[in-house]
Amino acid sequence: MKKIALAIAGFVGSASAALAGGMAAPVMEMEPVIVEEAAGSSSSAGLIIPLILIALIAAAMSSSSTAE
Secondary structure (H helix, E strand, O other): OHHHHHHHHHHHHHHHHHOOOOOOOOOOOOOOOOOOOOOOOHHHHHHHHHHHHHHHHHHHHHHOOOOO
C-alpha cells in the first residue's frame, strides 16, 4: 500500500512540475522581404551633371562683359 501511495505521489509531483511553467507565448516567424530596386536608365544619368556644368559656364561667360 505504501508503494502505491509513493508511486502516486511521484506521478503527482512530476505532473505539477511539468505544468509549473505555464504556456509559452507563440512565436511568429516572418518570411524575409526581398526588395528589388528598379533599374534606372544610366544613359541619361551620366549626362545631367556635364550639361549643368556647361550651362553654368555659358551663363558665366555671357554675364561677363568687357568694357571697350
